[in-house]
Amino acid sequence: FFVLDEADRMLDMGFIRDINKVLKLLPKRRQNLLFSATMPKSIADLAGSFLYNAVKIDVSPKEVTVDRIEQKIMFVRKADKRRLLVQIIKSEKVKCGIVFTRTKHGANRLVKQLGQSGINAAAIHGNKSQGARTKALAGFKAGQIPILVATDIASRGIDVDGITHVFNYDLPNEPESYVHRIGRTARAGRSGVAYGFCDNSESGYLVGIQQLIGAEIAVDDSHDFHFQGAIPKPGQRPGKMKEKKSQTKKKNSNNKQPRSGADKKSNQNRRRSKNNSREGKNGNPRNGKNRQRQGGNRSNRQKNRR
Template sequence: MSFKSLGLSEDLVKAVSAQGYDTPTPIQSKSIPPVLEGKDVLASAQTGTGKTAGFTLPLLQLLSQTPPLRNRPIRALILTPTRELAAQVHQNVKDYSRFVDLRSTVIFGGVNQKSQVSTLRNGVDVLIATPGRLIDLNNQGLLSLSKVEILVLDEADRMLDMGFLRDIKKIMGLIPKKRQTLLFSATFSKDIRRLSSEFLKDPVSVESTPENTTVEAIEQQVYRVAKEKKTDLLIKLISEGNWEQVLVFSRTKHGANKLAKKLESAKIGAAAIHGNKSQGARTKALAGFKNGSVKVLVATDIASRGLDIPLLPYVVNFELPNVSEDYVHRIGRTGRAGASGLAVSLVSADETVFLRDIEKLIGDKIPMDILEGFEPDPNASTKPFNPQQRGRKPQSNSRSGNSRSSSQKSSGARTGNSRQNSNKPRR
């Protein structure tokens, strides 16, 4: 199967080819045709499946079939939960629209809005945005969504989990009821199906998992260890294994900062990335990680989706997530495009329940080991660290996607619970 056989125009096929792709991934093969037919689509696809091109390519074709409107009002809106994902999607839109007459831009919080507003005033056909900045600019009368023809909710389950449901509903009220809506999510949870039934009309459901499953593509290893020995064990593994490009997941922002400092003290180049970091600091940390000046990137779950880090060799769960699906998203950063990958989890006694739930989810036992000198505490309680939060994300991480401003390559082209909080989520 080729991209042309899916119904894409020569201009888009040429743009895809220029990016080095010639064969669609399963999610692209399943989603592109119904989108081109103008149907609403409910799609389940995880990181690494090429889902972004699955909605970007047909969206661009639909818009390019008619001449640009006068003053170029926003005709397509793509909502994403995080700044990094928004920037990545915008890059894809730019890459694939290089041979068609369409303009696009991205807006998100954490940076000055002046340049974003200036671009919007010049007219854009496709807008990629995080909910917070979008609502801020709309409230200021700096943009209009009255001409939107196509709406995409990308990583919809993550948006719900981060508390954006109220914002999504508000945005829905700002765009025409007559529109095409595309909802992409890692899972078809009850909350996602409820959202779909409310905002999508007779959607076509498509589903795809990564070409290599978690167990098949990624070598997984658990080390049982006393909580207070985790940092020293991580330093040993990185140093003695000569690991390069290690993505380490910490449960909290404070923990990520603390761990990065300890790694630096051990002469291991490290940087932390999370929602409390400025956009400039996050961009600098990610750039250093990609060019090798930063060996270890310590992140909260913001990095489990949206960060474009191809062929990542190592992922470490310094602390296990207490939502099992997040384990899959985390380790899915490695073992992509047929490359080998190693996912290591440092598990203390109070994470025993989380490990059991993860193994149940993936349907397999993860190999386990204990290294001499780093033995687990035999007297430590196996009670979860915060039992009332089990099955939910900790408050400190649920909003780590984007800070709100005060004003408010594979063969193809490249869950949580909804809850509303009295405090507005940070974007």
């Protein structure tokens, strides 16, 4: 048997080479089992490269629906996200919430910043040892750690029924991941809240998310850090927005003025004079002494001819 859980993420995150190495060590006659909540077409095609006569089985999800999740989008500058998160956690007295970041480094940094604000939090991601992840998850389930900061892949194994808040600190670049994230709350008939922090570079991600779920997420602008510039433009396409070039580069390029013809000639003359002086030192015929020697040799030749 070859069993691959969370197949969509494992195949999408660059593990295909490692998977192929494992497959080469297995017998050719085997059964391959892939499990995933979502399977985009591109990943399904990749999985088809080592599946033969595959049978797809769809299982109805548990009683977790988006209807029980109160979704909110907050437009905010990237620099203000941490303060907004702290404000919500303290004002709503969150005792069991997950914060999603896009990177492992971002998760570690946010845990440190939350600790400085008096909020007990722990990070769980791929760079953490199994022991550290188990300890963090156990403390989270026991209520000792109210906030768990996680990346998408590490969060796939989290199964806690009492999660009341989900914070998309960084909006996911894949819309399917958004559905995975908010599905951590509102389980077992409970209700939950899912916040999304959207800065001006993530508005394209928001467009893709809303296209996937087929609805516009309610905007909450009642906080102190509302940023109008992060709102998606009309007709904006899904995906990451292209960052504009810095103004300093433009200024430097504008300050470069074309050289005049006189300047070019003077520079050429300077280069020639430098080359002449160098050639003279190296014994070039342009050197005066060498010219005298050549002249003396010519006079001796003329005498011999006479």
